[in-house]
Amino acid sequence: MRSTVNAAVLSLVIERPSYGGEIGRRFEDRYDGLLASRPQHVYKALDQLKLQGLIEPMAIETDNGSTRDGYRATANGARAYRGWLRTPIPLSKDAPLEIMIRLASTRPEDIDTAEFLLDAYEQAVLATASRRPVRSKSVIDRALDEERRVVVGARLRWTAWMRDELRAHTGVREQ
Amino acid sequence: MSLLVLDEVSKRYSRGRRDARERVALRSVSLELAEGEFVAVWGEPRSGRTTLLQVAAGVMPPSEGVVQFTGKDLAHRSALGEPGGIAFTSIRFQRVIGDSALEHVAAPLMGRGLSVLRAQSRAFQALKRVDAVACAELDADELNHTEAIRVALARALITGPRLLLVDEPMLGVPPARGRDATLALLRSIAHRDRVTVLMTVGDATELAGVDRALSIDNGELRGARRPEPGRVIELRPDRTESSA
Numbered sequence: 001m002r003s004t005v006n007a008a009v010l011s012l013v014i015e016r017p018s019y020g021g022e023i024g025r026r027f028e029d030r031y032d033g034l035l036a037s038r039p040q041h042v043y044k045a046l047d048q049l050k051l052q053g054l055i056e057p058m059a060i061e062t063d064n065g066s067t068r069d070g071y072r073a074t075a076n077g078a079r080a081y082r083g084w085l086r087t088p089i090p091l092s093k094d095a096p097l098e099i100m101i102r103l104a105s106t107r108p109e110d111i112d113t114a115e116f117l118l119d120a121y122e123q124a125v126l127a128t129a130s131r132r133p134v135r136s137k138s139v140i141d142r143a144l145d146e147e148r149r150v151v152v153g154a155r156l157r158w159t160a161w162m163r164d165e166l167r168a169h170t171g172v173r174e175q
Numbered sequence: 176m177s178l179l180v181l182d183e184v185s186k187r188y189s190r191g192r193r194d195a196r197e198r199v200a201l202r203s204v205s206l207e208l209a210e211g212e213f214v215a216v217w218g219e220p221r222s223g224r225t226t227l228l229q230v231a232a233g234v235m236p237p238s239e240g241v242v243q244f245t246g247k248d249l250a251h252r253s254a255l256g257e258p259g260g261i262a263f264t265s266i267r268f269q270r271v272i273g274d275s276a277l278e279h280v281a282a283p284l285m286g287r288g289l290s291v292l293r294a295q296s297r298a299f300q301a302l303k304r305v306d307a308v309a310c311a312e313l314d315a316d317e318l319n320h321t322e323a324i325r326v327a328l329a330r331a332l333i334t335g336p337r338l339l340l341v342d343e344p345m346l347g348v349p350p351a352r353g354r355d356a357t358l359a360l361l362r363s364i365a366h367r368d369r370v371t372v373l374m375t376v377g378d379a380t381e382l383a384g385v386d387r388a389l390s391i392d393n394g395e396l397r398g399a400r401r402p403e404p405g406r407v408i409e410l411r412p413d414r415t416e417s418s419a
Contacts, residue, residue, distance in 0.1 A: 119397060122390055126217070126398050129382035149380035156379045160219055160392055167393070 004101055005037055007084045009045040010054055010073065011105035014081055019060050019070035020046055034101050046071060054080050081105075085113050088120075095124035096155065111170055118162055125155045176246055177207040178371050179231060179338055184240035186226050186394075200226040201237070202394040210337065213365035213372045215382050218391035224375040227391060228340045231373060232263045244338065254338075256283060262336035264344070266327045268315035276318065277302065277311040280330045301329035304368075305360060320347035324357060332364070339364060341374040345381045358384055 008031055012023050024042040031037070049055045054077030060070030073081070085102050089095050099121040106113050129152040186201040200223045208214060218224035229235040230242060233249035242249045244261060254260035272282045281291070281298035289297075302308050307325035310318060318326060324344050331339055344361065345354050362384050365372040375391075382388040389398035 123398055125379075126382065126388035126390060129217075129379050130215070130385045130388035131383065145383075146380075149383065152382070153379035156217060156390065157219075159390070160222075163392055 003045065003048070004098070005035060005041055006045045006048055007081065008035060008101060008105055009042055010049055010077055010081050010084075013046075013049070013055050013071050014073045014078060015107065017058055017060060017070055017072035019062075019068045022060075023071075030104050031101065034097065034104060049077065052080075053077075085110075086116060089124070091124050091127045093128065096121055096128075099124065111166060114162075114166060118159060118166070122156070122159045125152055125159070128152055129156070178210050178212075178245060179206070179208040179373070180241075180243040181206040181231065181237075182241045182243070184230060184237040184242060186223075186230055186235065187238045199394050201230065201396075203240070204394070204396045206231075206389075206396060208338070208371050208373060210371055211365055211369040212387065213362050213385050214374075214387045214389065215385040216373070216375045216389045216391050216396070217377070217379055217382060218375065219377065222391045223394040223396075224377075224391050225342055226394075227396065228263070228342050228373065228375060231338075232261050232340050234263065256334055258335045259337050260334070261338045261340065262331035262334060264324075264327050264331040264339065264341040266320075266323045268323075268326075270315070274314050275312050276307070276315060276322075276326045276329075279315055280326060280333055283330060283334050297333060298329070301333045302326070304332065305329045321349065321353045321357065324348060325360070328360070328364070332368075332370070336370060338371045338373070341372065343375055343377055345376060345378065354381065355383075 009023060009027065012018070012026050012030065015026075018026075020043050021039075023046070024039045027035075027037065027042050046055065050057070050071065053074055055071040056074050058070055058072045059067045061067050085106060089098055099117050103114065103117045103121075106117065129149075181204055184201055184204045185199065187197045187199050189197055202223075204227065216224055216227060226235065230237050232255055233242060233244070233253050234255060236250055244254045247254075255263065268276075268279045273279050277295055277298050280301055281294040284294040284297060285291075299308070299311060302311055302325075305325040305328045307322060307329060310322045310326055313322070315323075315326070328339075328341070328344075331341075341361065344357055348354050348357055358381065361372050361374065364370050365386070376382060387398070389396055391397070
């Protein structure tokens, strides 16, 4: 799947079959700060996913008992979703963002995928961290270096926290 | 051939005498280091980072797995402190060895058939290599952190090791210029002198400029190899049904 927005929308449909407006609201909540998208992008993604046979129409019952036209995932959609989550991610400066989007699209019970993404995230951050700093000449150069380093430090601490969380979740932590 | 190879190394400690439980410090760690490589391992306290260096140095035998230096199993023959062997850098300076930095740096050469004068002459050269000649006559307890790590590196390098192990070299070193200068020195030891450097760091800012940055957490070393693609799991039919 080439479009990250399409993949993200597909993951929301897989999580819970629904209609456009509700999917749009969940999209905003789930990918806040990760993916900027307007409602029309979500509708466009739904159209494309339907054309590709990854989702199909179904009637969705709303809270007030009425029904609305909505979508559910097809078996091909479920396969495409799984394939997208596990596609290797090249080490680049954009990798952490791509990985966070996939993590936001991961089901909470799918610990294997969360661990796979966490490993990839950490590799990307370590690769960034090992980049040779600009030979500091001015206070601005040093400030930029320092900001980059602080971000890397925070990201690595986050990976350690996340691993603790996953261990606690799976109950494999050693005494 | 790799200079140092750790193959599926695990290390367990017993937790005191009253408590028979074990603590696992290293879990199936595999690592290969090439000549002249500058490698850093980032980890939080109690992550297993210091144990990794101790096992790599051969001062602590692994509970499982093999550690090889130049193709030889360290369980059979130690290479620590040997010319062309392994050096472990420590900033602890025991007063019984001497007072001045020069005496501490010369200490590893004593008992090797060298005169004191010759040993101190080589110590002076080692201090020059790490840009710490000004510290030669200072007492070890007069050294600040930046000077102490340089003197410690000189002491480690004086035996002509091929592998240098350094535990948290930037601990206490002031950020920015002091830290960058120490990193530049370690990088030049690896790249110019072709001495492989394996160091641990507790701060990600200390990874800048290394050839490989690894991480260790709960005794698991990561980044030693590129991560393999994950296994694609087919969704169960019932899962698809519930979603659809």
